[in-house]
Amino acid sequence: MISVVLLGTGNVAKNLFESFLKSDEVAITKVFGRKEEALSYFSNRTETSTNWKSLPKADIYILAINDDAIAEVSKELTTSGLIVHTSGSVALDTLKKHQRFGVFYPLQTFTSNKIVDFEEIPICLEAKDASDLQLLETLANLLSNRVAHIPSEKRKILHLAAVFVNNFTNHMYTIADNICESNDVDFSLLKPLIKETVSKLDSLSPTEAQTGPAKRGDLKTLHGHLDLLEGSQHKEIYKLMSNVIKATYGKKL
């Protein structure tokens, strides 16, 4: 049995909480939050507290808070146990004032009110000491089939790549949604296309999967689209992406 203290009440904390609860081999000792209201999600199901200065004994302390708060908050904590953060972009060394520290980074996007299944989520681990890495691996294997040891430098790269495949693609969906809405067209007609775009990656590399007017060098369609976007804030993105795709596939126009 591994005992865990969760520090944080956001989407990552909620998702880890739900996943830990399902395992017979994890005991959630306590959940800490800055504000009483934020703890209400957890309070009927485990012990909760707003007093971060007084930590109970546990095997692992998981700091599931915003990236930019990790340095400051971790300094306030006093424990001789293993303390880890869940961030893709914060270096391991940020926790170095502690005796035992590591990283437990689930490579996924977590949103309010949506609990995801951890089984397929890669969990990227790092720790100062080999024995602690082993302990994190035991915990991670209880949740996921895709556990990887990833040092800070490579974790940063993964996080950067994640911004492209998640944050930027999602904003492409937002732009398409806006374009459809302004023209009274049903955005949901695009959903099978969105799904197939991802499904292709099971059998093709993204380079092989690329299609469209920019790749073909189809100037007539490109100019037609730019005309439709005249005066729109989306025009700049259309131009830059099309130029980069043209350059990648060797169409000098």
Place this chain on the structure above:
Amino acid sequence: MISVVLLGTGNVAKNLFESFLKSDEVAITKVFGRKEEALSYFSNRTETSTNWKSLPKADIYILAINDDAIAEVSKELTTSGLIVHTSGSVALDTLKKHQRFGVFYPLQTFTSNKIVDFEEIPICLEAKDASDLQLLETLANLLSNRVAHIPSEKRKILHLAAVFVNNFTNHMYTIADNICESNDVDFSLLKPLIKETVSKLDSLSPTEAQTGPAKRGDLKTLHGHLDLLEGSQHKEIYKLMSNVIKATYGKKL
């Protein structure tokens, strides 16, 4: 029984061919191609020809060729039957020299060597005459559960939006793949994230689903990512996308 002549040998033609073959209510009369080699895919399973000037009798002639060839090729064809193209961006009127004409646009991305199931693919229809629209609808309903009447102006909008959700997101995957490869990181670790990004759209609007450092206004992470991209062609896309996301979510930085 609806008899169909396919003109074209590319990915759209191949996918339509496979889908029509499965239906007992569609007969493929002949497939036409510019070159003999390109017809080899079809030649064991139906009649084929390179002589576009001599069309056999059929209910519908489907011109599944590149957008920029539709105007020119359609002028060469002589038929009193219903002739349609399969393009998202070419106007209905491009075919107006013919007596009966329309559009049969499957809103999907088609790639070599990947045959997709049409059942969930929206087929966007348009025709000069109501009776021809009815005929196209009968044909489309044999393939798909999502048949829609979409006039040329709205079809153009859908095609533009499709470029954002398909071409541009796929290029985001290519960039992430490049970043991972240059840093000896396994791109496949990102696939569960890519799938969840799309899966979120079943329950959230893309605006609700947005996460990440640009939305949070997390300058430290943004600058860290820009440092990692120093000297890279991907930096400009990172900057533009982040600025647009920041502006959309009201973080003036």
